[in-house]
Amino acid sequence: MTRFAVPCGIVVFCxxxxxxxxxxxxxxxxxxxxxxxxxxxQMVLLLIMALSVLVMIFDKPIQHEPMGVNVWTSLGLFVVxxxxxxxxxxxxxxxxxxxxxxxxxxxxxxxxxxxxxVSPTLIFxxxxxxxxxxxxxxxxxNLWYG
Amino acid sequence: MExxxxxxxxxxxxQLLALLFAATLGGVVIGALPGxxxxxxxxxxxxxxxxxxxxxxxxxxxxxxxxxxFAGAITAILINTPGTSxxxxxxxxxxxxxxxxxxxxxxxxxxVSSTIGGIISVICLMLxxxxxxxxxxxxxxxxxxxxxxxxxxxxxxxGDGTPLKNIIAGAFGILLATVGKDLLTTVExxxxxxxxLSEGIGFVPVMIGIFGISELLVQAERLNVERKQVFxxxxxxxxxxxxxxxxxxxxxxxxxxxxxxxxxxxGATVASMIGYNEARRWSKTPEEFGKGAIEGIAGSExxxxxxxxxxxxxxxxxxxxxxxxxAVILAGLMIHGLQPGPTMFTEQAxxxxxxxxxxxxxxxxFIFVGLFGAKLFARVTFVPVQILWPIVFxxxxxxxxxxxxxxxxxxxxxxSGVIGYFMRRFGYSVxxxxxxxxxxxxxxxxxxxxxxxxxxxxxxxxxRPLSLLFFVLTILALFGPYFWRLFKQRDPLVSTGE
Numbered sequence: 146m147t148r149f150a151v152p153c154g155i156v157v158f159c160x161x162x163x164x165x166x167x168x169x170x171x172x173x174x175x176x177x178x179x180x181x182x183x184x185x186x187q188m189v190l191l192l193i194m195a196l197s198v199l200v201m202i203f204d205k206p207i208q209h210e211p212m213g214v215n216v217w218t219s220l221g222l223f224v225v226x227x228x229x230x231x232x233x234x235x236x237x238x239x240x241x242x243x244x245x246x247x248x249x250x251x252x253x254x255x256x257x258x259x260x261x262x263v264s265p266t267l268i269f270x271x272x273x274x275x276x277x278x279x280x281x282x283x284x285x286x287n288l289w290y291g
Numbered sequence: 292m293e294x295x296x297x298x299x300x301x302x303x304x305x306q307l308l309a310l311l312f313a314a315t316l317g318g319v320v321i322g323a324l325p326g327x328x329x330x331x332x333x334x335x336x337x338x339x340x341x342x343x344x345x346x347x348x349x350x351x352x353x354x355x356x357x358x359x360x361f362a363g364a365i366t367a368i369l370i371n372t373p374g375t376s377x378x379x380x381x382x383x384x385x386x387x388x389x390x391x392x393x394x395x396x397x398x399x400x401x402x403v404s405s406t407i408g409g410i411i412s413v414i415c416l417m418l419x420x421x422x423x424x425x426x427x428x429x430x431x432x433x434x435x436x437x438x439x440x441x442x443x444x445x446x447x448x449x450g451d452g453t454p455l456k457n458i459i460a461g462a463f464g465i466l467l468a469t470v471g472k473d474l475l476t477t478v479e480x481x482x483x484x485x486x487x488l489s490e491g492i493g494f495v496p497v498m499i500g501i502f503g504i505s506e507l508l509v510q511a512e513r514l515n516v517e518r519k520q521v522f523x524x525x526x527x528x529x530x531x532x533x534x535x536x537x538x539x540x541x542x543x544x545x546x547x548x549x550x551x552x553x554x555x556x557x558g559a560t561v562a563s564m565i566g567y568n569e570a571r572r573w574s575k576t577p578e579e580f581g582k583g584a585i586e587g588i589a590g591s592e593x594x595x596x597x598x599x600x601x602x603x604x605x606x607x608x609x610x611x612x613x614x615x616x617x618a619v620i621l622a623g624l625m626i627h628g629l630q631p632g633p634t635m636f637t638e639q640a641x642x643x644x645x646x647x648x649x650x651x652x653x654x655x656x657f658i659f660v661g662l663f664g665a666k667l668f669a670r671v672t673f674v675p676v677q678i679l680w681p682i683v684f685x686x687x688x689x690x691x692x693x694x695x696x697x698x699x700x701x702x703x704x705x706x707s708g709v710i711g712y713f714m715r716r717f718g719y720s721v722x723x724x725x726x727x728x729x730x731x732x733x734x735x736x737x738x739x740x741x742x743x744x745x746x747x748x749x750x751x752x753x754x755r756p757l758s759l760l761f762f763v764l765t766i767l768a769l770f771g772p773y774f775w776r777l778f779k780q781r782d783p784l785v786s787t788g789e
Contacts, residue, residue, distance in 0.1 A: 151717045155459065162466070162481070170478045179739040179747075182478035186469040193462045200455050207718065215511040216712075223705055226688075230701065238688060242681035249514060249677035260681040268689050276342055278693045 148206045152197035159190045159197070166190070218248045233283025238265045295417075298644025302652065307347055311649055314351045315656045318358025319664070323366050324679065328377075329359035329559075330722075331506060333619040334498040335683070337626075338690035345627040346642055350649035352623050356616045357409060357599050357653045360559050361661065364401040364592055368394060377559035377595035380567040384580065384587035391583060399529045400585055401592045402661030404541050408593035409654030411545040412552065412600025416607075417647050419553070423608035424633040432740035433752045437761035439734045442611035444765040445554060446723040453718065454769070460719045464727020465734060467492050474732070475739045487699045494622035496691040496704040497728055501721040503687040504708025507680050509715060514676065529585065537589040540570045548594035552601020552613050559595040559602075559614060566594020600650060607631050607643060610733065615722040618729050625729075626694075 169183040222241055229237035243261025251257055272278045273289075280286045302308070321332035332355050340348035363378030368385035381401060388397040430438070446461040447454035470481045471491030482488040544566035551562040570590025571580045580587050602613025603620075610631035612618035624631055635643050691704035711721045745751045752758050 165481065169480055172476050172478065177476075179475055179742040182473040182476050182480055185735045185738065186466060186480060189462050189466045189469070193459055193466070196455055196459045196462070200453075200459065203455065204453065204718075209716065212716075213512055213514075215514050216508055219508055219511045220709065223709065227702065227705060230698065234688070234692070234698070234701070238685050242685055245681045245684065246677045249511070249680070251675070251677040256675070256678055260678055260685075264682045265685050268685055272689055272693060276339070276693065278696060280692075281696075281698055 148204055149201055152201045155197045156194050159194045163190045233285050234281055235285050294640030295644050297641045299648050301645045302648045311354050314354040315358045315653050318355040319362040319660055322359030322362025329356045329616040331502040332359050333616050334502045335686055337495050337623055338693040346645050349623055349646055352620045353650050354653045360599050361405040361657050368397045377563050380563045380591040384584045387583035396529050397588055400588045404589040404592040405596040406654055406657045407541050408545040408597035412549040412597035413651045415549045416600040416603050420604045420608045421636045424636045427633045432737050432744055433755055433758045436737035436741045437758035439730055441761040441765045444768045456719045457723045461723035461727035464724040465731035467728050468731025474736050487697055495694045496700040497707045498725055499687045499691045500704040500707025501711035505711030508712040510676055510680055533585050537586050540586045540589045541593045544590045544593035545597040548597030549601040552598035553604045559598040562598035563591045563595035567591040618726045
């Protein structure tokens with residue numbers, strides 16, 4: 146099934162991208178030197194589409210095992226992190242790390258605390274105090290930045 | 292001669308030496324941890340080097356490259372799990388030797404072979420890179436364009452995917468490189484109104500995503516895989532007879548590895564496979580291979596480590612990465628505003644030679660780390676994955692954010708991680724994507740410049756000897772394997788291996 150589904154998905158993506166590329170501004174011919182801005186991406190998209198068709202024809206079918214629960218859980222936690230990072234990136238990192246460790250089988254309080262609290266805090270302090278890189282302001286980081 | 296010594300003097304700064312020693316240890320830990328490799332390690336550390344001066348920054352990345360490539364052998368021998376894909380062939384003979392109670396002998400041979408291979412390749416790098424760069428003075432935009440096309444065509448043979456899928460992945464990387472302002476016309480493309488995308492998609496978040504975050508998802512699939520460890524009482528050095536038996540293998544594999552490394556986009560993994568196969572082919576006892584042949588370890592390790600120096604030749608001399616990790620290092624050079632190519636050996640000569648010396652130094656450091664610290668470093672493989680990967684994720688996210696302090700980069704890293712995972716799942720290697728992203732901008736710029744230079748008569752590119760040579764090499768790289776397969780099918784002597 147994936148033998149056709151993946152290349153078809155790529156072709157659809159390329160068609161959408163190709164349509165988007167037709168909306169790019171064009172340089173008037175009198176000022177143009179070399180290529181129009183859309184020419185190069187369109188060449189690449191056509192190449193990808195042509196190769197995807199070849200993959201459909203020549204690729205050997207492979208039996209894929211279904212994705213495991215752990216992968217789905219990890220993907221779900223990415224979404225949770227992305228949402229929480231809108232509130233506070235530091236909070237998002239702590240919750241993600243703790244939840245991932247738990248989901249992957251960590252049951253020791255010390256282990257979960259290490260990844261959920263200690264490591265994000267140390268990394269935050271390293272970036273803030275050594276590299277002088279400020280995290281985005283948020284619920285928890287405001288307490289530090291004032 | 293003067294820049295050579297000046298580079299050495301820069302490197303002899305005690306602070307820098309301490310930093311490089313720490314980077315060597317860090318590289319060994321990264322290489323020893325299954326799932327992390329030199330490319331992932333360099334990608335994760337790239338954001339940390341941005342605030343540094345160019346010499347320590349790039350020296351750290353190259354040190355991580357060499358050290359992690361070497362350290363893959365530690366886990367390959369002790370737990371039958373190659374720390375890096377370049378050490379996969381080391382498992383074949385290293386683990387059986389360890390099971391026979393000769394782990395020390397195997398590790399000792401891996402260390403010595405890696406060191407010799409690494410040193411030989413760095414010497415080749417010191418000699419070949421400036422010569423190759425001088426040759427590049429004759430290059431005009433059409434030659435550079437043809438060379439970049441050749442570099443991209445080599446993507447077909449790397450990674451885990453089929454050639455077709457690798458080229459699709461590489462082309463996708465080139466497409467990503469078109470996001471942002473067109474260099475020649477400044478027209479915005481695929482920016483969807485995000486001002487942050489005007490300057491294009493950054494290398495760092497994409498690399499962190501496809502190498503680091505996607506690996507987290509791959510590790511999620513393998514949570515239930517058990518690993519067995521062979522305990523080692525002490526490191527026992529290989530005997531004089533062992534060295535007498537393998538010195539030719541080490542030299543041969545070092546030559547093979549350096550040559551493979553110089554080819555654009557080929558890397559340590561291909562080198563180790565060819566080095567191992569050649570060791571078996573030339574061996575007086577090929578039947579021992581796979582059962583604990585010391586020559587197998589020497590052949591594989593000398594080749595994979597010598598590929599690191601070789602890979603830096605086209606990276607520094609022509610701006611075409613010689614391996615996936617060299618692609619990350621090339622991204623580091625670009626972030627620091629350094630332009631690889633002929634000018635690097637005239638205007639930035641001290642920088643270039645300092646990097647060479649750093650690579651030489653790390654190869655010498657292996658001896659001590661490999662022989663005295665292997666037992667200790669082997670323990671890092673037992674950090675539970677449920678502790679290791681959440682920490683790697685935290686580093687990845689903060690690293691992606693750090694470069695431009697932009698949350699958009701964090702989301703790009705996450706999206707790249709998910710895309711990278713599905714690419715790997717469906718047989719599309721992520722390495723061509725990374726190299727395509729780096730070379731894409733260069734390719735378009737050089738095509739545009741060539742068209743301007745040739746007055747839109749693109750076919751004139753084929754009338755220039757050097758660009759024609761690169762186009763012919765491109766066709767050979769793409770279709771050569773198919774012609775060879777056809778030839779083998781037709782010739783019964785070749786197909787039966789007689």
